[in-house]
Amino acid sequence: MDTPVITTTDLRKVYRSRDREVTALDGVDLTVREGEVYGVVGRSGAGKSTLIRCVNLLERPTSGTVEVDGRDLTALAGRSDRAPAALRAARAGIGMVFQHFNLLSSRTVQDNVELPLEILGVPRRERARKAAELLDLVGLSDKARTYPAQLSGGQKQRVGIARALAGEPKVLLSDEATSALDPETTRSVLQLLRDLNRQLGLTVLLITHEMDVVKAVCDSAALMKGGRVVESGTVAELLATPGSELADELFPVGGQASGPDRTVVDLTFHGESATRPVISQLARTYNVDVSILGAAMETYDGRQIGRMRIELPGRFEDNVVPIGFLREQGLQVDVAEAGIADVGIAAPEPARTRAVAK
Numbered sequence: 001m002d003t004p005v006i007t008t009t010d011l012r013k014v015y016r017s018r019d020r021e022v023t024a025l026d027g028v029d030l031t032v033r034e035g036e037v038y039g040v041v042g043r044s045g046a047g048k049s050t051l052i053r054c055v056n057l058l059e060r061p062t063s064g065t066v067e068v069d070g071r072d073l074t075a076l077a078g079r080s081d082r083a084p085a086a087l088r089a090a091r092a093g094i095g096m097v098f099q100h101f102n103l104l105s106s107r108t109v110q111d112n113v114e115l116p117l118e119i120l121g122v123p124r125r126e127r128a129r130k131a132a133e134l135l136d137l138v139g140l141s142d143k144a145r146t147y148p149a150q151l152s153g154g155q156k157q158r159v160g161i162a163r164a165l166a167g168e169p170k171v172l173l174s175d176e177a178t179s180a181l182d183p184e185t186t187r188s189v190l191q192l193l194r195d196l197n198r199q200l201g202l203t204v205l206l207i208t209h210e211m212d213v214v215k216a217v218c219d220s221a222a223l224m225k226g227g228r229v230v231e232s233g234t235v236a237e238l239l240a241t242p243g244s245e246l247a248d249e250l251f252p253v254g255g256q257a258s259g260p261d262r263t264v265v266d267l268t269f270h271g272e273s274a275t276r277p278v279i280s281q282l283a284r285t286y287n288v289d290v291s292i293l294g295a296a297m298e299t300y301d302g303r304q305i306g307r308m309r310i311e312l313p314g315r316f317e318d319n320v321v322p323i324g325f326l327r328e329q330g331l332q333v334d335v336a337e338a339g340i341a342d343v344g345i346a347a348p349e350p351a352r353t354r355a356v357a358k
């Protein structure tokens with residue numbers, strides 16, 4: 001699982017029109033490893049679509065390189081508008097699914113799935129066999145002869161996924177594949193992507209603006225802002241990163257201090273620390289009343305990971321020893337709110353900057 005399958009290096013894309021320039025990608029380094037589901041999130045305009053379209057060279061990067069499965073696609077691109085044969089062949093190993101499915105309405109479901117095979121010159125009988133196999137894989141064997149207009153959104157996306165798999169790709173790119181679907185259909189399409197990832201060893205790079213998508217299926221994630229990747233890593237790594245915005249959004253543990261002179265502390269449990277009764281030990285050892293303001297526990301790859309926001313009575317300087325104890329137990333400890341001193345003495349760090357004393 002450690003072999004990189006998609007690598008972008010210092011990828012830049014500048015859109016130029018007569019009177020202005022937009023830098024959509026501003027030096028993106030991304031590594032997606034074999035067999036993982038990798039989610040790229042970010043607000044509208046962050047550059048997600050541009051990035052995914054640069055990965056299969058649908059969009060030509062201004063500079064930088066894209067390697068997929070050991071091949072430098074940027075070197076294959078040539079200068080003309082029409083993609084050279086070598087690039088077209090490399091693209092056959094990259095499937096893509098789209099937000100609005102992009103099915104041809106005049107073709108049956110089976111003929112839509114066969115389309116990439118027709119383009120590759122696969123004989124009719126072989127195409128039909130392959131399409132039947134793929135429709136079975138996505139649970140639509142009974143819809144082969146229907147037309148897209150007769151399908152639900154979720155079914156259309158399943159056809160889109162079957163079509164994307166026709167060239168037996170190693171990599172699947174998904175451009176907001178579930179954002180036009182209702183929550184239940186979203187869940188089933190995400191489950192399908194997860195199953196395909198596991199059954200076929202398919203590497204999936206998806207872009208989304210929904211954190212729930214990352215939570216449901218991704219092994220790793222990156223956060224984009226203004227054309228840059230500002231955070232990236234496995235979900236477990238992100239959770240262990242002090243101040244990670246992605247971790248905060250994936251596992252929000254809200255809760256405000258119940259009054260002044262209280263210290264609010266965010267704890268991240270992973271590995272062994274997730275199974276030890278650290279909070280009750282803290283309360284007993286220091287005879288301190290601990291209030292739990294919020295908590296979230298999840299299992300990732302069979303390992304428990306959790307975040308908890310607790311409140312301790314007193315200001316930060318009153319709690320240095322208990323906080324030290326928590327750190328000694330192997331927990332990551334971020335002080336979220338350090339209490340307001342009575343007469344204008346500033347808290348050690350402003351709220352939400354997450355001072356991390358090691």
Ligand SMILES: Nc1ncnc2c1ncn2[C@@H]1O[C@H](COP(=O)(O)OP(=O)(O)OP(=O)(O)O)[C@@H](O)[C@H]1O
Nearest residue numbers: 015022023024042043044045046047048049050051
């Ligand atoms: N063809 C284009 N010509 C000019 N500017 C473009 C073009 N495509 C995208 N942009 C600009 O590049 C920036 C990044 O756009 P992009 O579509 O990649 O962002 P995004 O994160 O995918 O947003 P969304 O979630 O809304 O699709 C935006 O400022 C956008 O206006």
